[in-house]
Amino acid sequence: xxxxxxxxxxxxxxxxxxxxxxxxxxxxxxxxxxxxxxxxxxxxxxxxxxxxxxxxxxxxxxxxxxxxxxxxxxxxxxxxxxxxxxxxxxxxxxxxxxxxxxxxxxxxxxxxxxxxxxxxxxxxxxxxxxxxxxxxxxxxxxxxxxxxxxxxxxxxxxxxxxxxxxxxxxxxxxx
Numbered sequence: 296x297x298x299x300x301x302x303x304x305x306x307x308x309x310x311x312x313x314x315x316x317x318x319x320x321x322x323x324x325x326x327x328x329x330x331x332x333x334x335x336x337x338x339x340x341x342x343x344x345x346x347x348x349x350x351x352x353x354x355x356x357x358x359x360x361x362x363x364x365x366x367x368x369x370x371x372x373x374x375x376x377x378x379x380x381x382x383x384x385x386x387x388x389x390x391x392x393x394x395x396x397x398x399x400x401x402x403x404x405x406x407x408x409x410x411x412x413x414x415x416x417x418x419x420x421x422x423x424x425x426x427x428x429x430x431x432x433x434x435x436x437x438x439x440x441x442x443x444x445x446x447x448x449x450x451x452x453x454x455x456x457x458x459x460x461x462x463x464x465x466x467x468x469x470x
Contacts, residue, residue: 410437
């Protein structure tokens with residue numbers, strides 16, 4: 296078999312011999328299609344040959360300045376600043392009392408239930424204990440406060456245990 300070059304239509308041609316007897320004088324051409332993959336390889340090769348090491352350059356706009364984004368760098372990472380809110384003494388005392396009741400009885404207070412009770416809480420005179428602006432959300436604020444109280448009580452227990460251990464070891468050494 297012999298191969299021919301690419302013709303004017305862009306398809307490869309191949310000479311195929313029809314029979315052994317006609318080998319001397321006749322041959323027929325059958326068109327071989329070029330695949331998309333072959334075209335992509337050829338285009339890639341020409342791109343590589345033409346522009347090895349070319350760096351794209353920003354062109355100037357109508358106004359004579361290079362394009363600049365109005366967004367500052369890192370805009371996707373910015374989060375709106377949350378307003379810091381400190382609990383007032385009434386809120387702290389109420390939550391601490393609820394926590395201590397749960398801690399002493401063994402039935403720990405659920406933050407959702409505490410939030411509902413806080414909305415309905417009344418002082419001894421029958422007035423609401425908290426204004427609407429003082430209500431706390433059960434999911435974050437109350438749960439976070441309870442976890443801080445838990446961590447604080449654990450830390451105090453560990454310190455007491457260490458002090459007792461030191462005291463007993465001191466008594467054992469002095470005897």
